[in-house]
Structure formats: C-alpha cells, structure tokens
Amino acid sequence: MNDPRQSIRTYPQLSSAERNAAYLQDFIILVARVLIGLIYVLSGWGKVSGLDSFVLSLERRNIPAATLLGYVGAVTEFFGGAAIMLGFGTRYAALAIFIFTIAATLIGHRYWEFADPALRRQNQTNFLKNLTMMGGLLLLFLTGGGRFSLDRLLWRRRAD
Numbered sequence: 001m002n003d004p005r006q007s008i009r010t011y012p013q014l015s016s017a018e019r020n021a022a023y024l025q026d027f028i029i030l031v032a033r034v035l036i037g038l039i040y041v042l043s044g045w046g047k048v049s050g051l052d053s054f055v056l057s058l059e060r061r062n063i064p065a066a067t068l069l070g071y072v073g074a075v076t077e078f079f080g081g082a083a084i085m086l087g088f089g090t091r092y093a094a095l096a097i098f099i100f101t102i103a104a105t106l107i108g109h110r111y112w113e114f115a116d117p118a119l120r121r122q123n124q125t126n127f128l129k130n131l132t133m134m135g136g137l138l139l140l141f142l143t144g145g146g147r148f149s150l151d152r153l154l155w156r157r158r159a160d
Contacts, residue, residue: 025146026146026147026148027148029140029143029145029146029147029148029149030087030146030148030149032136032139032140033084033085033087033090033140033145033146033149034085036084036133036136036137036140037081037082037083037084037085037086038081038085039081039133040077040078040080040081040084040097041078041081041082041085042081043077043081044074044075044076044077044078044079044080044081045078047070047073047074047077047078048074048075048078051070051071051074054070054073054074055067055070055071058070058107061107063107069103073100073103073104076096076097076100077097077100077104080093080096080097080100081093081097084097084140086149086150087145087146087148087149087150087151087152088145088149088150088151088154089151090140090144090145090149090151091140091141091144094137094138094140094141095137095141097137098134098137098138098141101130101133101134101137102134104130105127105130105131105134108126109123109124109126109127109130110123111123111124111126111127
C-alpha cells in the first residue's frame with residue numbers, strides 16, 4: 001500500500017495538509033467510523049425496539065417476505081452500525097451495511113414516485129444522503145477499522 005506521506009513530495013503546495021492527514025489518519029478513521037455508524041445504530045434501535053411497526057411499514061409497501069426482511073434489516077442495521085462504531089469486523093460490517101443501505105434506499109426513498117414536489121424533494125434528498133453514506137461505507141471497506149479499533153486489538157492478540 002502507498003505511504004500517504006509520499007505525496008508530500010509530489011504536491012509541495014499541499015505538504016501541510018498531506019502531513020496532517022498522514023499524522024491524523026487513524027484518529028480520522030475512528031471519527032469517521034463513529035459518525036457513519038451512529039445513524040445506523042440510532043435508526044436500527046428504533047426498528048429493533050418497534051419491530052412490529054417496522055414490519056407493518058414494509059407490508060404496507062408490498063415488500064415480499066416483509067417479516068423476514070424486517071427482522072434481518074433491523075438487526076443488520078443496529079448491530080452492523082455498532083460494529084462499525086467499535087471497529088469490529090469493520091470491512092464485513094461496512095459491506096453488510098452497504099448492501100442494507102441499497103435495499104433501504106430503494107424501498108424507502110423512491111422519490112420518482114411522488115407527485116407532490118415537497119415530498120419528492122424530501123425523498124430525493126434522503127436518497128442522495130444514502131448514496132453519500134454508501135460512499136463512506138465503501139471507504140471504510142477499503143481502510144478497515146484503523147489503529148483505534150477492535151479489529152486491530154484482536155489482530156494483535158492473534159499474532160502473539
């Protein structure tokens with residue numbers, strides 16, 4: 001893997017930003033994990049604690065196997081978000097939440113179906129927000145949990 005500090009020589013006008021990014025990389029990955037995982041934990045908890053309502057909302061949208069998908073979705077969202085925040089199985093959790101977000105976006109934010117401009121705009125904004133979150137999840141898939149993660153702690157113990 002390329003050393004981020006190597007780009008300092010390539011772009012001398014950005015050397016301060018490059019140096020700071022290289023120095024803070026693991027801390028920034030930690031902050032990113034917490035920020036990305038938090039929305040999934042909070043939203044997932046709402047679904048887990050109100051599972052019947054969540055399943056009913058899926059049934060109203062004519063989602064096939066609504067009960068099964070409701071249980072799987074709620075658990076995946078909550079525990080996947082928690083795993084991302086803790087940096088536990090980060091790459092697997094990021095991939096699982098990425099797939100969950102695709103499904104949730106296509107089920108919950110079908111903005112193109114709304115005639116009312118306000119509802120259309122609101123759902124389009126949420127659709128685009130989810131695309132942005134998916135970008136962050138892909139970056140976590142690539143970076144892993146970073147130094148300040150359970151992944152790193154457990155990997156060190158296995159290596160001993």
